[in-house]
Amino acid sequence: MVPVQWYVWLGLALFMVGVFGFLTRRSIIMMFLSIEIMLNAVNLLFVAFAHFLNDLRGHMMVIFIITVAAAEAAMGLAILVSVVRNRLSAHVDEIKQMKG
Amino acid sequence: MNPIVFGYLAAAILLLSLLAVTNKNPVHAILLVIVMFFHMAVMYIGLGAEFLAAVQVIVYAGAILVLFLFVVFVLNIREETGGERFSSVWPFGLSIATGLLLLAVILSGKVRLGAMGPYTPQVIAAETHTKILGRVLYTDYILPFEISSLILLVAVVGAITLAGREDR
Numbered sequence: 587m588v589p590v591q592w593y594v595w596l597g598l599a600l601f602m603v604g605v606f607g608f609l610t611r612r613s614i615i616m617m618f619l620s621i622e623i624m625l626n627a628v629n630l631l632f633v634a635f636a637h638f639l640n641d642l643r644g645h646m647m648v649i650f651i652i653t654v655a656a657a658e659a660a661m662g663l664a665i666l667v668s669v670v671r672n673r674l675s676a677h678v679d680e681i682k683q684m685k686g
Numbered sequence: 687m688n689p690i691v692f693g694y695l696a697a698a699i700l701l702l703s704l705l706a707v708t709n710k711n712p713v714h715a716i717l718l719v720i721v722m723f724f725h726m727a728v729m730y731i732g733l734g735a736e737f738l739a740a741v742q743v744i745v746y747a748g749a750i751l752v753l754f755l756f757v758v759f760v761l762n763i764r765e766e767t768g769g770e771r772f773s774s775v776w777p778f779g780l781s782i783a784t785g786l787l788l789l790a791v792i793l794s795g796k797v798r799l800g801a802m803g804p805y806t807p808q809v810i811a812a813e814t815h816t817k818i819l820g821r822v823l824y825t826d827y828i829l830p831f832e833i834s835s836l837i838l839l840v841a842v843v844g845a846i847t848l849a850g851r852e853d854r
Contacts, residue, residue: 587687588687588688588689588692590797590799591794591797592692592696594794594797595791595794596696596699596700598787598790598791598794599700599787600699600700600703601790602783602784602786602787602790603700603703603704603707603783604703604707605779605782605783605786606707606779606780606783607706607707607708608779609775609776609778609779609780609782609783610707610772610773610775610776610779610780611707611771611772611773612770612771612772612773613712613771615712615754615757615758616707616712616715616771618754619706619707619712619715619716619719619754620707622719622746622750622751623703623706623707623719623722626722626723626726626746629726629738629742630726630729633729633730633733633735633738634733635799636733636735637733637734637735637807638799639799639800639801639802639803640802640803640804640805640806640807641802641803641804641805642803642805642818642819642822643803645735645737645738645819646819646822646823646826646827646830648735648738649738649741649819649823650830650834652741652742652745652746653834653837653838654834654837655746655750656745656749656750656838656841657837657838657840657841658841659750659753659754660753660841660842660844660845661841661844661845661848663753663754663757663845663849664844664845664846664848664849665848666757666761667757667760667761667848667849668848668849670761676761678773679773679774
């Protein structure tokens, strides 16, 4: 049997990969992909704890997280499409029209 | 779960996600993340969550990441133009992620499991995971369920408003 600690470490490492990607990538689409990786790390921790605690609340949280992640991806990508269509850039450090 | 299976899945998940966040080509990165999500679905099956594994494959890999692929396709971002794929402040991002990881690993030694719930693997296996999840979802979690339907409605309306063409 695998102890719960291993799942915690895997979830933490995966979350930090997502943090790294979100903070360092220039492309907005890669930043959204990093957010999805972070959400998956949290989902893994919820499922692991639900399994080791004999409880279903973690599974419920995962269902709602996936729902909200779908809404977030749709909204974020719509904003990206609208930004690129208005002749701005798909890179975060080139979008500085509001800089004073 | 067998430790060898866990080791393979963990190594594959970490390697695929690291390759994805450092990849130059967004299409390759999205495909790597899709493969990572399939490994995650196998992990869910190992944890006794078959319905969530199916949702992971259908909704995450099948809908959300295909939406990503469609946006890359629509915007025609084949390669990241402008050469540099990391922003100029990447050492800060790397040090923040490493520091948070160290802090979290130190604190993860303090993890204690709380009180056990009533849903042992035997109970779930006797009544099947999907059925038991549906019963809990439509009784105890009916209000969050309704709210999530509203969130999806707002996302649909908002996405059409933001991305739709003005001249039509």
